[in-house]
Amino acid sequence: MSLTSVRFKAKVTLIQTIDAPFGEKMVKIELSEEREVPEPLFVRSPDSEIGREIAPIITQIMRMFPGAPPGAVRVPRVTILLSEDEWERFVTKPSIGDFFEVVITNEKIELRKES
Numbered sequence: 001m002s003l004t005s006v007r008f009k010a011k012v013t014l015i016q017t018i019d020a021p022f023g024e025k026m027v028k029i030e031l032s033e034e035r036e037v038p039e040p041l042f043v044r045s046p047d048s049e050i051g052r053e054i055a056p057i058i059t060q061i062m063r064m065f066p067g068a069p070p071g072a073v074r075v076p077r078v079t080i081l082l083s084e085d086e087w088e089r090f091v092t093k094p095s096i097g098d099f100f101e102v103v104i105t106n107e108k109i110e111l112r113k114e115s
Contacts, residue, residue: 004106005103007101007104013096014032025084027084029081031111035072101114
């Protein structure tokens with residue numbers, strides 16, 4: 001059996017304290033990948049007055065969506081839940097905006113912080 005792996009780069013986009021169902025506090029860390037979204041494609045006839053008027057409006061509306069830079073969308077890829085004790089064991093804690101390389105093989109999942 002050959003060992004294959006999946007690799008991608010992800011950014012810490014959320015660090016939040018949550019209440020676990022069993023009463024203790026947990027720290028939720030979410031890593032997301034930003035993917036580019038193509039601009040909307042408009043098919044219109046060259047003599048369409050409505051098409052010429054609506055195209056810039058739709059493009060502007062697409063840019064107003066929150067959460068990602070224009071032309072990109074954030075896709076949650078990895079969510080980690082740690083107890084408060086586990087979180088406190090980190091000497092250097094991850095921060096929002098940190099980038100990690102995520103490597104998934106048949107046997108393990110690794111997060112490697114990028115400098």
